[in-house]
Amino acid sequence: MFTPSEELKIGQVVEVSGTNIKVEISDKISELTRTFNGRVYPIGQIGSMVKIHYGRKIIFGLVTMLRMRSEELIEAGMPVTPDSDQRVMEVQLLAEGSWNNTKSTLAFKRGIKTYPLPQQGVFLLTNEEISFVYRSAEGTRNDEVDPLVPFAVYSASESTACRTNINKMFGMHCAVLGSTGSGKSGTVAAIIHSVLSHKNNDKELSPQIVVIDPHGEYGSAFKTRAVQYRAYDSKRPANCTFPELTFQFKVALIFFLGATYATQNT
Numbered sequence: 001m002f003t004p005s006e007e008l009k010i011g012q013v014v015e016v017s018g019t020n021i022k023v024e025i026s027d028k029i030s031e032l033t034r035t036f037n038g039r040v041y042p043i044g045q046i047g048s049m050v051k052i053h054y055g056r057k058i059i060f061g062l063v064t065m066l067r068m069r070s071e072e073l074i075e076a077g078m079p080v081t082p083d084s085d086q087r088v089m090e091v092q093l094l095a096e097g098s099w100n101n102t103k104s105t106l107a108f109k110r111g112i113k114t115y116p117l118p119q120q121g122v123f124l125l126t127n128e129e130i131s132f133v134y135r136s137a138e139g140t141r142n143d144e145v146d147p148l149v150p151f152a153v154y155s156a157s158e159s160t161a162c163r164t165n166i167n168k169m170f171g172m173h174c175a176v177l178g179s180t181g182s183g184k185s186g187t188v189a190a191i192i193h194s195v196l197s198h199k200n201n202d203k204e205l206s207p208q209i210v211v212i213d214p215h216g217e218y219g220s221a222f223k224t225r226a227v228q229y230r231a232y233d234s235k236r237p238a239n240c241t242f243p244e245l246t247f248q249f250k251v252a253l254i255f256f257l258g259a260t261y262a263t264q265n266t
Contacts, residue, residue: 001129002099002106004053007036008123010043011089013052013116019094021061023050023122024069025087032087034124041124044089047155049130051123052116058097059116060125060133065090091122097136108136131160138163151194166195189221196225 010029015022025032025044032043042048044066052059069086073079093115097108125133138148147168150161176191178184198205211218211226219228 001101001104001132002051002058004121004123005036008034008041008126009121010034010050010124011122013118013120013122014088016115016118019092019112021091021093021116023089023091025089027086036124036126039127041126043124044087049125049133050089050091051125051129052120053123054114054116054120056098057114058099059093059112059114060095060097061091061093063089064092089122095133095137097133106132106136108133110137127159130154134160134162138165149191149194149198151191164191166198185217185221189218192222193225 009026011023011025013021014024029043032045034041034043044063046063046066048063050061050063052061066087066089069088072088073081093112095108095110096112096114097106099106134154147165148163149166150163152162154160154162176184176187178187192209192211195205195207195209213219219226
């Protein structure tokens with residue numbers, strides 16, 4: 001685990017510019033895939049993770065671009081030579097760590113203190129190594145209470161669960177942002193479902209969650225897992241009613257329409 005393997009080597013560093021590096025893919029690689037221990041790993045896939053071994057340290061980065069060397073020469077206004085058909089990856093360095101083989105633990109730190117050097121080898125990560133990286137990045141778990149709740153999978157490794165620390169998430173302000181139709185409501189529903197289903201020592205957490213749903217879109221997402229209250233519902237008048245004087249007019253605008261709308265229209 002986390003040892004240099006020639007079977008996983010895909011190229012070498014050719015340029016270092018801060019946390020951005022360029023990697024030249026080896027000429028020995030004819031197809032952008034590599035088979036290792038019965039699994040096929042893509043090479044140069046955007047968002048995939050690579051590693052660089054620097055002594056006992058391991059530097060991790062994400063692939064952000066893959067293109068031909070000839071394209072760089074054309075952009076720089078230089079002549080394209082016959083030997084300029086190499087494939088070049090651009091990688092964003094994210095973190096570094098060290099592997100303890102005795103304890104089978106990865107000491108993971110975000111940010112870069114040790115920078116790679118030109119001609120250093122660049123390697124793919126196995127699925128097991130990627131799982132260790134993500135689990136180490138999420139932090140350690142308390143033996144009594146597990147605050148890490150799985151709610152999705154990582155795009156770079158679909159077999160690895162993506163977890164969030166609910167103590168940190170719900171202990172401060174957080175937001176799910178995205179354009180219209182990108183799946184914000186579905187993401188919120190998935191997170192809440194994961195929290196409701198999470199168990200600690202085979203016991204459910206039973207959290208008390210209040211969802212203010214002005215558009216009425218979460219009722220179908222939770223069904224029997226939630227109790228719905230509707231303001232001014234003629235079919236269920238006893239459910240939940242708010243007198244007109246509950247809020248001041250400006251406060252009501254902010255509450256139901258948002259602060260920006262209220263500020264611009266009052």
